[in-house]
Amino acid sequence: MTRVGYRIALIPGDGIGAEVVPPAAAVLQAIGHRHGITFDFDEFDWSCQRYVHEGAMMPTDGIDTIRGHDAILLGAVGWQGVPDSISLWGLLIPLRRAFHQYVNLRPIMVFDGVRSPLTAAKDATRVDGVDFVIVRENVEGEYSEIGGRMNRGLASEQAIQTAVFTRPGISRVAEYAFGLAAGRRGRVTSATKSNGIVHTMPFWDEVVSEVAEDHPGVALRSEHIDALAAKIVLEPAAFDVIVASNLFGDVLSDLAAAVAGSIGIAPSGNLNPEREFPSMFEPVHGSAPDIAGRDLANPVGAIWSAAMMLEHLGHREAATEILDAVRALFVDGIRTRDIGGSAGTAEFTRELLKRID
């Protein structure tokens, strides 16, 4: 077995973020032992707590400090009294941009034995076949700073916000989605709204279709965002890979995570597919101050994110073993409270580590 080693930047962050990152790091260590992979973890206190004490989420040379790391594992940032815009613009967006993390990846699966709105609607304990991935464009599109307010306070007041889509921006995220689908079930659904948004969305459709031509083995379907949202609720097993712009992808990924069950399970990756810069993996949930410090946090969102990190680094088999171990625990009834069990964060992590060893 060839031994490989990685340097991982850990940013536990605030609230339950700091409670779920250590379990995820422990799971990486354990799976690493079995596969000849070693991890060096460097921990950074970048957070809203730091902002409160030092006036900045991270030091000014923060980006350069972790530029050479192989990946970043983030817990969650956010705290009462600190506006979301501070954590977003003071940490998350600078990292995404500096490290060209132009793909936001959100896998969606419904695990057996986990309550979700779908199982409730069907009065079932399992829902088969829900296994899809949302590929969200992560750096351009609707979330631009171009625009402004005019005639403030007057009857003629206006606000204008400009969405910016570029050919390379659309083409590289579409390329990633098609590549991913080729290794899965070979289907890409592209989210559009070309009937209402008449400049950017037809352009999006055009570039996505061009990329599709280079991938004859993958089928492309474009669906309007409204119909697509409804279908995620009514027919979630129909999807394989969904590719969407920044705004549409943002909305669809929260919808899909809610449909799949607890927000405590959902993982995400901010990827630099070329691996020129570190990619960043984080659970979808926030700092959840209401349950912080009480051993109630479900660590699966962070653990699954760590598994995505392994897959990104080229260790798919090890990543799959982590998910299989989680699935087996769920089936055995070992779950945290948010998904209908009684285990605390510590107990769940202990049981998972036992299963991996």
Ligand code: ATP
């Ligand atoms: P933030 O301000 O950082 O976004 P938040 O209060 O919005 O934090 P979220 O993480 O978005 O919290 O979650 C909303 C609720 O879902 C939480 O208040 C919590 O009760 C529950 N929750 C979130 N994550 C988990 C988890 N990992 N385990 C258990 N429950 C969770």
Ligand code: MG
């Ligand atoms: Mg929140």
